[in-house]
Amino acid sequence: MTFIRTIKGTQDILPGQSHRWQALETTIRNIMDRxxxxxxxxxxxxxxELFARGIGEETDIVSKEMYSWTDQGGENLTLKPELTAPVVRSFIQHNLGGQSPINKLYYIDALFRRERPQKGRYRQFHxxxxxxxxxxxxxIDAEVIALAMALFSNIGLTGLTLKLNSIGSPECRRNYRNAIRDFLTPHFDELSETSRNRFEKNPLRILDTKIPHEIEILNDGPNVSDSWTEEDKTHFNEVCALLDAMGIQYELALRLVRGLDYYTRxxxxxTSTALGAQDAICGGGRYDGLVETLGGKPTPGIGFAAGMERILLALGEESSSSSTNQVYIVGLGDAVRPTVLELAENLRRNNVATEFDTLRRSMKAQMREANKAGVKYAILIGDQELASGQAEVKDLSTGDQQKIALDALVAHINSLPF
RNA sequence: GUGGGUGUAGCUCAGCUGGUUAGAGCACCUGGUUGUGGCCCAGGAGGCCGUGGGUUCAAGUCCCAUCACUCACCCCA
Structure with missing residues (x-):
């Protein structure tokens, strides 16, 4: 009998960690709003088919990483491996473009890709x-980038590098593809097998190579910028100028080709220096042809996606406690139980985070628990208190203790500093 | 899909060249006289030493296989 554990590349977010996610999500929503x-x-x-058409048949995501199946009705379905295509689909389906000339959307979501897991890479990720x-x-290019940078600085990420490039318009890409092929043809025999495959299918991706020898060859090769049209050039220069105006630092990365087919310009x-080999925390770009490709009216678009696991990884373990309890009620003896529950409920209804013992433990154990929970005050109720109608309210940080009438407790607690 | 590393208590790890009841720290539980937490002290619970085979008088320790985790390649967030 073997225990059933999580699927490879998936993980539970345990109670001790969930507050980190909540904090991140809160920041994201605040910034998005702003x-x-x-x-x-x-x-x-x-x-x-949405992903096959949107992301590109030849991409790694579509060709080998999707969780796909045929359902009982014979439809081919897939757990989403990225979000741009679904969002574009929704944009078209509900004619959002017809309701407003500009639509600025954000998402926080789980995605699925069947890859070999490693640091910063998971099969279900967010x-x-x-x-x-x-x-x-x-x-809008500049705003999108500025938003990303603002968000990261807001959550306290440091050691980031913004790498910027333009892969130009479709014409530019076509020209550049040819230029790369022409340049590499004499070197074809020196290329690795993967690069040779890319030579036919997607020569731009050869630029991604990490093989030193190939990088050396490419150093003398043509740059995308050589194939930019006048408009491409103007667009890129303006983006740079706007980033400069906002005081956003960036690095030109003329070799930066994103893996998805839909990008333009x-x-x-x-990237973060705090991560391992998978150091990209955020990636994005413009995709002016995608809406049309997926059956909508020609509409320019730009966006980015950021990996939440990688962000939390880069942030490191903070020692912030996630305790929210303010009061712990210590009950002694069988007779006080209804009073304890009644009091706890009253406090909670009055927005006081309250905890009490449900294990019928000793007073000592309850006090220890109160201490561990990090509450500011303990309320002690036993037979004596029940008889006198006064509970003991103890400040756990100072040890001070005073008697408070049971029917005045809620008001008293609310008047205390926390 | 390919390669490397690692599997001993809930967690982090010791366990020397194979040798008797497998250890520590943290966490957990119970006590330290009647109903008061932290600190300290005492005690306790918790281990098919990943799994299966093999070598040996003897395996947590050596060999093989297998599984899991992990890092890296490919690619990406």
Missing amino acids: YGYKEIRTPVFERT QFGIEAFGSEHPE TTFEI
Whole structure:
């Protein structure tokens, strides 16, 4: 009989950790609100075809990482491996573009990819992100990036690097693809097997290589910037100028090609020095053709996705306690139980976080528990208190104790400093 | 899918070149005289030493296999 544990690459968020997630989520929602982004929630699964068309058949995500199945009705379904395609689908389906020329959306959600887990990579993981539809202008690029940076600094992440690039318009990409092929043809024999495969399917991705020899070859190769159209160039320069104006530091990364097919022009990535090999905390870019690809009216869009597990990893373990209890009621003897419950309920109804013993433990054990729970006050009720109608209220930090009439307890507790 | 590392108490780990009832710290529980927490002291509970085989008089320790976890490659958040 073997115990059934979590699926590889998934994890429980235990009570001692959940407050960290809550804090992160709260910050995200606050910042989103401040920047005018509204939450959108989409189903955990979608038609497989949505991802195949949206992300690209040749991408790793679609070709080998999706959790897909055929349901009893014969439909091909998939647990969402990323959120841009579902959000775009929703945007089109509900004609959000028709209701407002600009739509700024955000999400916090769980995603699924069947990869080999490692530090900062899980099969079920969480991302928050934004998608802004409707503007083709650099201002929105700059706002999206600024929001990401503001959010990270707000939660106290340091050691971040913003890497910025533009992979240009579709024409530019086409030209650049050819330029890369032309440049690499004489070096073809020196390339690795994966790079040779990419040579045909997606030569831009060869730029992602980490093999020193290939990096060396590429150093003399053409840059994307050589293939930019005038408009691409202007757009990129304006994005840079706006970031400069906001005092946001960035690094030009002309080799930065994101793995998803839908990107156009601006792409960016934010990495952290606090992580392992998987150091990208946030990645995003512009996808001006995607809405149309998925069957909507041509609509420019830009967004990013940030990995929450990686953020929490980079933040490290803080020693902040998650205790919220304020009062612990110590009851002594069988006779006081109804009074303890009544009192606890009254306090709780008056917004006082209250705890009491449900194990019928000794007074000493209850006091120890109160101490461990980190409450400020303990209320002691035994037979004597019941008889006199006065409970003992003890300040656990000072040890001071005073008698308070039972019917005045709630008011008294509310008047105390916490 | 490929490679490396690690599996001993709830957690972090000791256990030397194979040798008798497998240890520590933290956490947990109970006490330290009647109904008062923390600190201290005493005691207690908790281990198929991942699993299966093998070598040996003898295996937590050596060998093989297997599983799990983990890190890395690929790629990505």
